[in-house]
Amino acid sequence: MKKFIIIGIISLFCTIPSTAQGKKEGREKIKTLKIAYITEQLQLTTGEAQKFWPVYNAYDEEQHSLRRSYRFTLKQAIKENESIDKLSENESKKLxxxxxxxxxxxxxxxxxxxxKIAQIISANKIIKLQIAEIEFGRNLMRKYKHKKSDSKN
Known part of the structure; x- marks a missing residue:
């Protein structure tokens, strides 16, 4: 049964929109799939899920925001200098x-x-969460690569 659910989740990756307008929808779809995947892998009780997801979502948004901010600054510096090779030593050190x-x-x-989540779920489930996040990312990349190679043929 779990294999069918996982296969179903992965197969939905194919339907993620690739247009500029669909990027936000695509991100939302990925987020929904990630929530479903993690919920299943952790086998959260209703009580655990009610406490876990607000904490997880805040954490996930903070992580995303920090990465986005760094990428934006990096891209701006490269854009302003026309290429990485034209960055000064000082600018490179700052980056x-x-x-x-x-x-x-x-x-x-x-x-x-x-x-925070150690107060909500067991240490075993925290390890399962870490593994589920890695597996979800791998499955997403595998599906993306497969989709990309199919579109080239």
Missing amino acids: ISLKLSTDKKLNESQEDFTK
Whole structure:
């Protein structure tokens, strides 16, 4: 039964819109699929789910925001200088420092999140969550690569 659900979730990746307008819809669809996948993998009780998802969603948004902010700054610096090769040594050092700072914030956010959810779910389920996130990402990338190679043929 689990295999059918997982296969169903993965097969839905094919329907993710690829147009500019559909990007937000695509992200929402991916988020919905991720929630379904994690819920199934963790086998959350109703009580756990009610407490878990608000904490997880806040954490996920914080992680996304930190990464988005770094990527934006990096892209802006490259755009302003026309290419990576034209960045000055000082600008490059600032970007490296920003990356390290962002990574530190991401790690602190993850530690804080882990402490919060440890009060909601067991340590075993926290490990299952970490594995589920990795597997979901891998499945998503695998499906994306497969879809991309199909469109080239």
